[in-house]
Amino acid sequence: MKISVIGCGYLGAVHAATLASMGHTVVGIDVDSSKVEQLNKAMAPFHEPGLDELLKDGRTTGRLVFTTDFAAAADAQVHFLCVGTPQSKTSDTADLSYLMGATKSLLPHLAKGAAVVGKSTVPVGTVETLRAVLARRSDVLLGWNPEFLRQGTAVKDSLVPDRLVYGVPGGKGAAAGAPVTAVLDSVYEPLICAGIPRLVCNFATAELIKSASNAFLATKVSFINAMAELCDASGADVSELSEAMGLDPRIGNRYLHAGLGFGGGCLPKDIRSFRAQARELSVPSVDEWMGLVDSVNLDQRSRAVEVAREMCRGFLSGRTVTILGAAFKPDTDDIRDSPALDVAQQLAAAGAHVTVTDPKAINNAWIRYPQIRFEASTKRALEGAELVLLLTEWDEYVSLSPSEVGTLVRRRMVLDARNVLDAEAWRSAGWTVRGLGTGASVVAAENGEAKRADRKKHAAR
Ligand SMILES: NC(=O)C1=CN([C@@H]2O[C@H](COP(=O)(O)OP(=O)(O)OC[C@H]3O[C@@H](n4cnc5c(N)ncnc54)[C@H](O)[C@@H]3O)[C@@H](O)[C@H]2O)C=CC1
Numbered sequence: 001m002k003i004s005v006i007g008c009g010y011l012g013a014v015h016a017a018t019l020a021s022m023g024h025t026v027v028g029i030d031v032d033s034s035k036v037e038q039l040n041k042a043m044a045p046f047h048e049p050g051l052d053e054l055l056k057d058g059r060t061t062g063r064l065v066f067t068t069d070f071a072a073a074a075d076a077q078v079h080f081l082c083v084g085t086p087q088s089k090t091s092d093t094a095d096l097s098y099l100m101g102a103t104k105s106l107l108p109h110l111a112k113g114a115a116v117v118g119k120s121t122v123p124v125g126t127v128e129t130l131r132a133v134l135a136r137r138s139d140v141l142l143g144w145n146p147e148f149l150r151q152g153t154a155v156k157d158s159l160v161p162d163r164l165v166y167g168v169p170g171g172k173g174a175a176a177g178a179p180v181t182a183v184l185d186s187v188y189e190p191l192i193c194a195g196i197p198r199l200v201c202n203f204a205t206a207e208l209i210k211s212a213s214n215a216f217l218a219t220k221v222s223f224i225n226a227m228a229e230l231c232d233a234s235g236a237d238v239s240e241l242s243e244a245m246g247l248d249p250r251i252g253n254r255y256l257h258a259g260l261g262f263g264g265g266c267l268p269k270d271i272r273s274f275r276a277q278a279r280e281l282s283v284p285s286v287d288e289w290m291g292l293v294d295s296v297n298l299d300q301r302s303r304a305v306e307v308a309r310e311m312c313r314g315f316l317s318g319r320t321v322t323i324l325g326a327a328f329k330p331d332t333d334d335i336r337d338s339p340a341l342d343v344a345q346q347l348a349a350a351g352a353h354v355t356v357t358d359p360k361a362i363n364n365a366w367i368r369y370p371q372i373r374f375e376a377s378t379k380r381a382l383e384g385a386e387l388v389l390l391l392t393e394w395d396e397y398v399s400l401s402p403s404e405v406g407t408l409v410r411r412r413m414v415l416d417a418r419n420v421l422d423a424e425a426w427r428s429a430g431w432t433v434r435g436l437g438t439g440a441s442v443v444a445a446e447n448g449e450a451k452r453a454d455r456k457k458h459a460a461r
């Protein structure tokens with residue numbers, strides 16, 4: 001089947017390459033000519049494990065090509081819309097201008113009876129707006145097929161997804177939805193044959209399945225981070241708490257890892273867009289809920305800065321601080337709404353001399369953060385540090401040797417804001433270790449109490 005993929009970013013490039021690997025002939029279209037050029041050289045324009053290999057296969061078989069020219073989509077039977085839907089610059093709502101723009105550019109090139117299928121994450125009701133754009137082409141089929149891949153495991157997630165969701169006119173069982181269901185079944189035939197569940201529903205449900213899924217993942221992360229705050233206030237340990245909770249299969253341990261919270265190009269903007277949708281639809285509970293999830297998440301970044309300040313005895317100004325990690329999570333070079341860079345920026349604003357290192361994301365970060373020093377070598381970044389913060393849990397940081405790192409730094413102090421280090425091993429090597437939610441503030445307060453009591457005793461003598 002000939003397929004076009006419009007928008008070849010983190011989602012579209014992976015989608016195009018995996019469709020080609022399933023045997024389809026795919027043209028990827030993007031307005032960014034440098035991205036297109038790179039993709040045609042079988043080089044992913046971003047770090048995504050396994051994508052280069054898939055691109056190379058697609059280019060070698062001749063089934064995968066990228067272009068800026070929408071006319072190349074003319075003979076495709078299916079067109080997947082994969083352009084960005086970022087948060088609007090002035091409100092919580094999603095900016096749908098790229099989606100509308102791409103659809104308008106595609107319109108003159110649509111073959112008779114072609115299918116236009118959206119994959120971008122959109123507010124409920126968007127498909128109806130798109131239907132209006134396509135109104136003069138009653139022959140064109142419209143479908144919505146939200147995507148659930150994660151960056152860093154995008155190739156695997158696309159080849160072995162947990163489920164396929166088809167939003168079709170009229171929903172499951174409706175005659176109007178049958179043609180687009182059949183087209184999507186042909187596209188995903190290898191996945192369906194492999195037993196991947198596929199759910200057919202109406203447009204509003206498909207749109208909401210995606211938003212609600214991201215909202216739930218964000219809720220889980222913020223829930224455990226709120227528990228982390230309780231743990232710090234009470235002397236409990238959030239890692240032990242989440243491990244025990246997660247063993248209950250009704251709860252599960254995934255997305256229950258407390259720390260610096262979520263970032264990236266999707267969860268933060270999607271929960272804000274969800275809030276805006278709830279307000280528009282007069283459902284205040286969802287608006288308030290998502291508001292709380294967002295604020296708990298952002299608070300984790302401020303808490304990390306406060307713990308860093310505490311570790312520097314109240315003064316960040318002039319301190320030499322090294323941050324391990326710039327990407328919003330490991331195995332990606334994506335720095336969109338990166339919690340690590342947010343903390344780096346806050347520390348720099350407080351007067352600390354901040355150096356950030358990352359295995360993949362530095363090229364994306366240095367232009368956007370001129371007040372921060374970036375250093376590609378972990379070893380050089382650590383030299384002379386008075387405080388180390390682990391903010392993105394790349395494997396190579398988790399497996400650092402505390403004794404070797406100890407020879408590089410000026411003071412052996414680490415804030416493990418992802419709660420991933422073997423704290424005992426680091427402490428044995430002479431490090432002061434703090435996490436988020438590890439009960440340390442109570443310990444610190446108790447120590448403070450003990451010291452104050454000691455001081456009183458001494459004064460009384
Ligand atoms: N990044 C991810 O892991 C996932 C993203 N999504 C959703 O997919 C959509 C895309 O996200 P990303 O790929 O992360 O964004 P992105 O920003 O990496 O990619 C968007 C691409 O669309 C291109 N584009 C913009 N306007 C265009 C037009 N008129 N014609 C052709 N191309 C155009 C841009 O140049 C860019 O390459 C968003 O709605 C996002 O929420 C959904 C699931 C996973």
Ligand SMILES: O=C(O)[C@H]1O[C@H](OP(=O)(O)OP(=O)(O)OC[C@H]2O[C@@H](n3ccc(=O)[nH]c3=O)[C@H](O)[C@@H]2O)[C@H](O)[C@@H](O)[C@@H]1O
Nearest residue numbers: 147148149150151221255256257261262263264266328329
């Ligand atoms: O709509 C999207 O774009 C995608 O958003 C997320 O995927 P992604 O943003 O790639 O990354 P995740 O692995 O979900 O992590 C998101 C953030 O949550 C944080 N996180 C995750 C899990 C956890 O237990 N704790 C935690 O803080 C991560 O560090 C990261 O910053 C969803 O997991 C995907 O299903 C969805 O398709």
